[in-house]
Amino acid sequence: xxxxxxxxxxxxxIKNKYHIFNPENAKKKGYYPRELLQMIEELPNFEKEFNIxxxxxxxxxxxxxxxxxINNEVGYQSGFLDVKLIMNESENFIGEVITELxxxxxxxxxxxxKLKKRDLLYKPNYK
Numbered sequence: 001x002x003x004x005x006x007x008x009x010x011x012x013x014i015k016n017k018y019h020i021f022n023p024e025n026a027k028k029k030g031y032y033p034r035e036l037l038q039m040i041e042e043l044p045n046f047e048k049e050f051n052i053x054x055x056x057x058x059x060x061x062x063x064x065x066x067x068x069x070i071n072n073e074v075g076y077q078s079g080f081l082d083v084k085l086i087m088n089e090s091e092n093f094i095g096e097v098i099t100e101l102x103x104x105x106x107x108x109x110x111x112x113x114k115l116k117k118r119d120l121l122y123k124p125n126y127k
Contacts, residue, residue, distance in 0.1 A: 009033070010073050013065045017106035020119050021061035021078075050123050054085045057098060058120040064105045082124060083113065091117045 009032050012019045025031040052058070059080050067075035083095030093115045100109050107113065 007072070009036075009063075013063060013074050013076055014069050014072070017065045019063040019076075020081075020113070020115065021063070021121070022116070022119055023121075024118055052085070052088075052093075052117060052120060054088045054093075057082050057084050057124060058095070059083075059122050059124050060095075060115065060119050061121060062107070064101075064107070066104065080121075081107075083115065085115075086112070093117070093120075 062081040063076045063078040065074040082099045087094035095115050097111045
C-alpha cells in the first residue's frame with residue numbers, strides 16, 4: 001500500500017478553514033484538484049496586469065471548508081471575495097474583507113487577511 005501524498009490545498013482548508021487561490025500553486029501538479037483547475041482556467045482577467053494601491057478594492061478567489069475532515073479532506077465552497085487593501089509591505093498586503101459572507105464561513109465582513117500580490121486576481125470596476 002502506498003502512502004498518499006499530502007494535499008496542500010486540503011491541508012490549508014483544514015488548518016485555516018479557508019484558502020485564497022494562488023496562481024503560482026495552480027502551476028504545481030496536484031496542488032489543486034483537477035476539476036478545480038478546469039474552473040480556474042476560465043477565471044476572467046486571469047493574470048491581468050493592474051496597479052495595486054492601498055485603499056483600493058481587489059478581488060480574490062476564496063475557498064471555505066464546509067465540513068469536518070474525513071480522510072484528511074473537507075468539502076468546500078468557493079467564490080469571489082472582495083477585499084480592501086489596508087496595509088502594504090513590499091509584495092505582502094493586509095486586506096479587509098468587504099464581501100458579506102454566509103455565517104458558517106470562518107471569514108466575516110471586516111475580517112483581516114494576509115495576501116500576496118499574486119493572490120489579487122483583478123480590480124472590480126464597481127464602486
